[in-house]
Amino acid sequence: MRRIDAILIALGIFFLGGVIYYVFQSIGFDATQAGIWSQGLLVLGLMGWVLTYLFRVFTNNMTYHKQVKDYDDAFFAKQLEKMSPEEIEKLMEDNN
Template sequence: MRRRDVLGIGLALLLGGGLLYGLLLWAGLDTGAAQQVSSVVFLLGCLGWTVGYLKRVLSREMTLKAQWATFERQQIQEKLHSLSPEEWQALQAELASETEEEAEGGLTEQGKC
């Protein structure tokens, strides 16, 4: 997450809390009740975020290994999308020849046993 994103989230929380407090005052709640309701909403939001974060950590979706694998898949996908049709056909031909070589090599090794 970039610094800009963090500042944006912080500003949104600040403005959202102020807006909620103002709306509660406008709706007729006294200042104490409006403060309590605003605080409870903020607390529930923080707890929800924490539970979601812990869920991702405990399910191992937040590990560096998982994030790196996702990044690599995205990079490969971008490279494949940027290939011209000729480059794409050449890559497919190369992969097909490698697959055939591996299949032949596997049969040869099995025959030696």
């Protein structure tokens, strides 16, 4: 993620908080209650995002892990292409 992307996401969340605040005010909450509820929703959203991040970390479903696995798969496929059928058969026998 580029720095400008992170800045734009932060600004978007900041403005989303303001929109939520004004929505709560428009449905009848006073300024204090609207502020509390809008902050509460933003905190719950942040906690949800952190939980999805932690889930991806613990299940090794991160972009880096996928890239390493793709690289390893491509590397071993290329190595198998270079091997003769006899070498592949010997390798299979060694693994059994």
